[in-house]
Amino acid sequence: MTDGPDRRRAAMTDGPAYGDGVAIVGIDCAFPLARDTDAYWELLLRGGDAIGEVPPERWDPAAFPAADGAARAGLDRGGFLDGADVFDNEFFSVPPREAAAMDPQQRLLLHCAWRAVEDSGVAPGALAGSGTGVYVGVMGGEWGRLHLGDYDRVTPQLGAGSSAGMTANRISYQLGFTGPSMAVDTACSSSLVAVHLGVGALLSGECDTVLAGGVNLVMSPALGLVYHQLGLAAADGRCKPFSLHADGIGRSEGVGLVVLRRLADAVADGQRVYAVIRGTAVNQDGRSNGITAPNRWSQEQVVATACKRARVEPREVAFVEAHGTGTALGDTIECAALGSLHAEGRDEPLAIGSVKGNLGHTEGAAGIAGLIKVALALHHRIVPASRFADRENPQLRLSQRGLRLLKSPLRLPPAPVVAGLSSFGMGGTNAHAVLGSAPRPAPRTTARRARPGAGVFTLTADTPAALIRNLTEQADAVARRPRTSAAALCRQSNRVKTGLPYRFSTAARDTEELAAALREAARGGLPEQVAHRPWSLPTVAFLFSGQGAQYPGMTAALHQDSHTYRQALDAADAALRPYTDTSVRDRLLSAGSGDDDAVAGELTQPALFAVEYALAATLTALGIRPAAVLGHSVGEFAAAVTAGVLTLDEAAHLVATRGRLMHALPAGGAMLSVQAGPDAVRQLLAEEPDAHLAALNGPRDTVLSGTAEALARIAETLREAQIRVRDLQAPLAFHSPMVRPALDRLRSAAAGTEPKPPEIPVFSTRYGRLLDPAERMDAAYWADQAESPVLFADALADLETVCAPTHLIEIGPRPQLLPLAGRAGLGPGVEFLHPAPGPEAGATDLAELVARLYRAGLDPDWERLYDPDSTAGSPEKLRGYSFSTAHRYWTAPARPDAEPAERPRPTATQPRPASAAPRASDPVSRDRDPVLAAVVDAVAEVGSYPLEQVVATARFYEDLGFDSVMIMQLKDRIEARLPHLGEVSVQQLLPALRSVGTLAQFLGGHLTEGVGA
CATH class of the missing domain: 1.10.1200.10 (ACP-like)
Incomplete structure (x- = not known):
């Protein structure tokens, strides 16, 4: 058998090709006094002590009167999770009987897995059916030992619930993952070995995403007694790594999972990268000083191999999270191994520490506790100080070995940093990982924006009560942020907080506004219009405004706010420019700044068309695809493009020609709005040959067209009859015989088009009904449409009959048709929406429209809502899902002197209330x-x-x-x-x-x- 350096060199292998490395993109954990990742980091930064008394549901220390000294400490104290018995079984559709039979470690892992995937920037449901792998470190099987010996109470649920393998399998089953799924037990190194296996699966191409980590619950005092008999138990129940006062192990609990991706994939998908795993290695002590004793040479070998695979020299490592149990033998051997490798060629001693000083020894979760600490340290660029570092053990000879304990936090430089992590199993299985700081994103050069972009914050839950609970949690988390733009936070919520049945959404510009909206929704108890469980998608119809809706500077604010709208308006402008000899977009945006006539005259209709095309294109890009379109007069051109009847270029040519021809007509025409039906004006029109019916907009909304003199006489008669009338600011008598001089040239221009059958049903206001498949919007149609009355009311009634829309969206610069539709007597429940309802309308109005449709069941293309510049940088971190604490499942182990029959079976201690x-x-x-x-x-x-x-x-x-x-x-x-x-x-x-x-x-x-x- 070789020994020393020769043996170390023999064990060094290249291993898998790490390339750019494996990214840690998601983290979730729970440790004593640390309910989540943020609390864990805060505990580490303040040097907190998580050791406390044994919870009453575990065991009664007084039942062991023979114990004393270190054994008494192992019975009385330890690190215990708060709420380890809590399980939201209804969220995962686990029956109460099965939940009560499950090892609580399985239950903890389900909560942790869901939140870790969320933290990676992915909605957990989006990974269902994927080959995501799950690797879980778990040590021992106390649950099974406590229950399976009572043969009269063995059930299939208890059998599955006691299986260590199920710790990983439960995650794969509940989240629908089809990749490798396995539990790993190498004692204290289990969870870091699980990470090592997950990294290998990624690098080999077996998986594209991996969940890896570990769990540990102290369900009985048995292992504490074993530590005492081995001489490894601390008298006060605390681990004191590398300290003068180190006297052994204090047991503790925890659960932690990381989401791993190949770095290149994570960067390509825009995920946050906490840190990069650059190399890992696992080995065994072999036959040494005993199966439970550490081996210095094997520890050196595993560290050296991990460094070699990471392509890192040991002297480049800035700090190491050591195994550091606080046992005399273990600390001595580990420091010797680290000093032998890392001391040479360093400018400063290697900083070492161990999280066990804060938590105690989390056994099967020890490796993941250390990995998460290192990842967070690299992410925040600060290494927390080590507890018990104030008086180091002089026998360790740390300074001579080029090592030092951190008595105060170590701030990391902005340059790339490398760190190490060790985890050693009691049976001799050793693991080491080398991590590097995340690559910095490329700098962006962006133009300054006058206003921050708005977004839609989404949140979903499995029940209305859960939605309220999560709204409260998110409101508190957002309120703690500084007041900044909410766009990036909203975008992350769209990626993560979707997929569950009950939905909430709200538009917000900044975090203060968002926090207030979240609180208000939670306080209001979620009325039906906020919380909705959609079983069907909304049916949306687009109504395109006619002339008269225009105004100076229309949609300028939306153009400033919305990247998608800018692109669409640019496209319309490019299509119109050959026929208008000017930039309609530029003229449109300059209006309102001293040039209110910039889009008047022959540019009015092209400008209105450009706005309507851009609005419709923006909505369809967002995934809001209409079931039908209806255009009022000139609005039919944009409707025809949206329906696929005309190309953008064809419609631009026609509408520019129409605008020019109409503008060239002789003056003298006028239009009159009458608040009455056509019967009220029929006799008057018969007496006035120069007046005509121009539009039937509703039961009490009629428009007349003709000479100014004829309309003035009709208006006077109607006023005497107590009928309200209003002169329209129209430059001529549209939709009357007075436009006939322009029709031949309009017909000639339209002859060059090749209208196609509609891809979306078109409800024609020329015919007042659904356009028949055999009917074409050809040259004759467009010529007749310009002269004939607009049959809006009839077309809208037919649209309601045929399509039964749930939402009508007006496409135009301000509401013109929605008030008409509101007076048309449509069926109940139809919602009226507008993406740009006035001169000040911008991103918030568009976002609110999307939010309302999302609540109704639509799943938008969220990415198109946001300007890439406004959400650039690392994705925002959201608070993880808040699970219900209503149900608690636990069991009390038998007293040492109890008969087996007295051992209680697992039960649900808090059954679900009927109201929930x-x-x-x-x-x-x-x-x-x-x-x-x-x-x-x-x-x-x-x-x-x-x-x-x-x-x-x-x-x-x-x-x-x-x-x-x-x-x-x-x-x-x-x-x-x-x-x-x-x-x-x-x-x-x-x-x-x-x-x-x-x-x-x-x-x-x-x-x-x-x-x-």
């Missing part, structure tokens, strides 16, 4: 439907559900979390309750297992058939 039940509420009438009552009783018994939660509409798999084993148990219990049912096979039952109600209907029919036979 959910998804649907249809109480069962036991008298009227005894079959349904029997099914409900059986379902409640199999899943340990409260009766009030088992409603007829509850789905077996999605809502109640049933599996094949539970189905078999359900069948047995139903047959016992319905003895006249006869033989019904599982195959017969399967088609009926859609919901509790459908099963009861099937069984009721089966019983009826049996009686009839």
Whole structure:
């Protein structure tokens, strides 16, 4: 057997090709006194002590009177998670019976996995079906030892719930991952070995995303007694790494997971990178001084191998998170190994420390606790001081070995930094990782923006109560931020906080505004228009405004705010320029700044078309695709482009020609708005040959067109009849015979187009109905359309009949058609929206429109809502999902002198209250439907559900979390309750297992058939 440096060199292998490395893109954890990653970092920075008394649900220290000294410390004190018994089983559709039988470590990991994926900038549901890998370090099996020995109470749920392998498998199953899924037990190094395996899977191409980490719960004092008998237990229950007072191990708990991606993939997808894993290695002590004793040469070897794979010289490492248990032998050997490798060629001693000084020894989670500490230190560019560093152990000879303990935080330079991390298992499996700081993003040069962009903040949850809870959490987190633009925060919420049934969204410009909106929504109890569980998508129709909606400088604010709108208006301007000999866009944006006539005259219609095309293109780019379009007069040109009838260039040519021809017509025409139906003016029009019906906009909205003199006489008569009239600011008599001199040239211009069949239904205001597939919007159509009355009311009524829209969106510079639609007597429930409802309208109005449609069930293309410049940089960090704490599942281990029969079974200590039940509420009438009552009783018994939660509409798999084993148990219990049912096979039952109600209907029919036979 080789020894010393020769053995070390023999073990150094190149290993996998790390390339640019593996990025840590998501983190979630929970440790004693640290409920999440932020709290963990705060605990480390302040040098907090997480050791406390044993929680009452674990064990009673007084039940062990023979213990004393270090053994007493292991029984009385340790690091314990707050709420380790909490599990939101309803979120994961896990029945209460199964939740109570699950190892609490599995439950902790499910919460942690969801939040870690969120932290990576991905909605967890988006990874369902992917080959994401899961690698979990877990040490021992205390849950199984506490329960499986009571043979009378063994169940299938307890069998699966006690399996160590299920710690990883639960995550893969619940989140729908199909990649490798495995639990790793190498004792104290388990979780860092799990990370090593996950890194290898990424580098080999087996996975594109990996969750890796570990978990540890102290469910009994057994291992503490083992440490005492080995001489490894600390008298005060605390680890004191490298300290003069180090006297052994104090046990602790924790759970942590990181989300890993290949660095190139993470950068390409715009994910936040906390740190980069540049190399890892795992080895074994082999046959040395005993299976539980460390081996210096193996430790040197594993560190050297990891450095070589990382292409890093040991002297380049700035600090090392050591294993550092605080045992005399372990600390001595580790310092010797680190000093041998890292001391040579350094300008300053290598800084070392161990998080075990804060937490205690988290055993199966120790490696991930250290990894997260290193990643956060590199991310924040500061290494926390080490607890118990004030009086180092002189026997370690730290200074002679080129090492030092951090007595105060170490600030890292802005240049790239490399760090190391060690984790060693009691059985001799050693792991080491080399991490580097994240690459800095390339600098961006951006023009200054006059106003910050607005965004839509989204939040989803599994129940209305959960939505309120998460709104409160997010409001508190946002309120702690400085007042800045909310765009980047909103964009991250769109990526992460979507996918669950109950939705919230709000538009916001800055964080102060956002925090207030979140608080207001939570305080208001989420009315239906805010919290919505959509079962179908909204049906949207676009209404394109006609002439008269224009004004100087229209949509200038939106042009300034919205990158997508700017692009679309630029496209319209480019299409119009050959036919207008000027930039309509530039003229449009200059209006309102001393040049209010910039788009008057022949440019009015092209300018209106450009705005409407750009608005429609912006909405469709956002994923708001209309089920139908309807254009009022000149608005039909933009409607035709949106429907795919005309190309942008064809419509630009036609509308520019139309505007020029109309402007050239003789003056003298006028238009009159009448607040009455056509019957009120029919006789007057018969008496005035120079007046004509121009538009039928609604039951009491009519527009007349003709000479100014004729319309003046009609107006006087109507006023005498107490009918309101209003002169329209129209330059001529549109939609009347007075435009005929322009029609031949308009028809000639339109002859050059090649209209296509609509891709989206077009409701023609020329015909007042849905355009027939055989009808073409050709030259004759456009010529007739300019002279004929606008049949808006008829077209809108036909649109409502055919499409039944849930939302009408007006496409124009301000509301013109929506007030008409509001007076048209449409069916209830139709919402009216406008992306730019006036001169000051900008990004906030557009964002609010998107927010309302999202609440109604639309899933927009969020990226198009944001200007890339306004959301540049590292993605914002959001608070993780806040799970319900209503349910607690735990078990009390038996006293040493108790009989096995006294050992309690796992139970839900806080059953779900009826008020929180959910998804649907249809109480069962036991008298009227005894079959349904029997099914409900059986379902409640199999899943340990409260009766009030088992409603007829509850789905077996999605809502109640049933599996094949539970189905078999359900069948047995139903047959016992319905003895006249006869033989019904599982195959017969399967088609009926859609919901509790459908099963009861099937069984009721089966019983009826049996009686009839």
